[in-house]
Amino acid sequence: MLGNELRTQVKIHTIILGFGNVGQGLARVILKKAAYLRQSNLEIVVVGAVETDRDGIFHSVVSGSGLDIMALLETKRRTGVISTYPVAGGHSSSLELIEHSKAQLMFETTPTNLKDGEPGLSHIKAALTRGVSVVTSNKGPLLFGLKDLRRLSEENHVGFAYSASVAGALPIIPTGQYALVGCHVKSIEGILNGTTNYILTEMTNRGVSMQQALAKAQQMGIAETDPRFDVEGYDTAFKLLVSANSIMNTDAQISDVKISGIEHVTPELVQKTKMTGKVLKLIGSAKHIDDHVEMKVGLEEMQEDHPFHSVNGIWKAVMFETDLLGEITLLGGKSDPELAAGAMLRDTLNLVRESQIPFRE
Numbered sequence: 638m639l640g641n642e643l644r645t646q647v648k649i650h651t652i653i654l655g656f657g658n659v660g661q662g663l664a665r666v667i668l669k670k671a672a673y674l675r676q677s678n679l680e681i682v683v684v685g686a687v688e689t690d691r692d693g694i695f696h697s698v699v700s701g702s703g704l705d706i707m708a709l710l711e712t713k714r715r716t717g718v719i720s721t722y723p724v725a726g727g728h729s730s731s732l733e734l735i736e737h738s739k740a741q742l743m744f745e746t747t748p749t750n751l752k753d754g755e756p757g758l759s760h761i762k763a764a765l766t767r768g769v770s771v772v773t774s775n776k777g778p779l780l781f782g783l784k785d786l787r788r789l790s791e792e793n794h795v796g797f798a799y800s801a802s803v804a805g806a807l808p809i810i811p812t813g814q815y816a817l818v819g820c821h822v823k824s825i826e827g828i829l830n831g832t833t834n835y836i837l838t839e840m841t842n843r844g845v846s847m848q849q850a851l852a853k854a855q856q857m858g859i860a861e862t863d864p865r866f867d868v869e870g871y872d873t874a875f876k877l878l879v880s881a882n883s884i885m886n887t888d889a890q891i892s893d894v895k896i897s898g899i900e901h902v903t904p905e906l907v908q909k910t911k912m913t914g915k916v917l918k919l920i921g922s923a924k925h926i927d928d929h930v931e932m933k934v935g936l937e938e939m940q941e942d943h944p945f946h947s948v949n950g951i952w953k954a955v956m957f958e959t960d961l962l963g964e965i966t967l968l969g970g971k972s973d974p975e976l977a978a979g980a981m982l983r984d985t986l987n988l989v990r991e992s993q994i995p996f997r998e
Contacts, residue, residue, distance in 0.1 A: 646678045649985075649994055650703075652685040652740045654731050654760055655747035656719055659774050659801075660688070662978035663744055664706050670982060679989065683709075685738045686719055687731050696720035697729040699738060731756065735763045741995050742796075742988075744981060745773035751866065751875065754781035765789040765797060770994045772984045774977050776802035779879045784888055796993030798984035803876045804829050804953045805977040807970025811987065813884030813957065820959035822885050824924040827955035828948055829876040831972035832860045832867040833899050833919045838949040840907040841916055847902050859951055859972055870898035870919060870934040877921035877932055880955075885923060887930045895933040902936065914941050918948070944968070 790797035839850035854860035
């Protein structure tokens with residue numbers, strides 16, 4: 638339960654930008670947790686959704702009284718686009734939906750663009766400027782505008798949360814911002830990419846090559862057709878950068894992170910390491926060194942007594958070193974769109990607790 642914060646029934650009118658795997662997962666999560674939300678005197682009302690097809694054409698649906706989420710999901714499954722929803726379907730753009738929907742909260746789940754963060758960056762800026770709180774799973778905008786986006790949320794007195802963009806369900810950002818409040822976080826270290834961890838696990842346990850393990854990961858759907866951002870360490874670096882900038886109060890750029898990946902790892906190296914009782918993991922680390930934070934991504938040997946030694950497959954992990962609470966380690970957070978959607982609901986409820994979403998009773 639949310640506790641006694643909500644003494645009367647309140648509604649959050651929301652819009653969903655992007656209706657791919659995460660957007661649809663979010664819709665299913667809202668349905669799944671509807672009874673829990675009602676018991677907490679809270680209702681999430683989806684009043685609009687928008688997506689683009691492969692040709693860049695916008696497909697949208699809007700209803701001031703709220704959409705039937707089950708019907709919206711069925712429409713998407715049956716026709717492939719949401720604009721064939723029984724009523725109020727059309728071709729409004731994302732920015733038009735933000736401007737005219739009168740939503741209190743925007744879920745931004747459009748595909749990640751690691752070149753310039755668009756269009757997600759413009760979506761989030763537009764929403765925050767209009768006094769709309771934002772929850773996103775899109776790390777692209779955070780790489781290019783996190784400081785400005787946080788400033789906009791403060792200036793406009795609305796919430797901005799993005800824990801789903803960093804290792805999905807693993808609560809790295811909430812732990813750093815809430816559970817470790819009052820602490821000086823000396824370092825953050827983690828296995829932040831499930832694909833590379835799966836590949837290294839396969840190489841360790843089955844003796845296969847990196848290419849063979851990658852091919853299997855692609856067949857299973859846990860690796861992209863173009864996996865370079867994963868295997869070359871960039872996805873880990875992006876998540877590390879967002880984590881450090883959010884928790885360690887840095888204002889670093891991706892160019893500040895030293896990055897190396899697993900693309901040149903051989904079965905011989907993996908098995909040689911295994912014979913010593915150690916395992917290889919791709920680790921992202923951010924550490925306070927004197928008056929700055931040093932960030933790097935690279936292959937490291939994990940001793941048997943290290944918490945990361947037994948983190949296998951698509952699981953992730955993070956360890957915080959703090960001055961007041963010592964070392965805190967979190968394990969879990971396998972890659973899954975519905976788990977990322979669950980993280981977005983988690984962010985939403987935390988914004989509710991902090992009264993960072995304007996309610997309508």
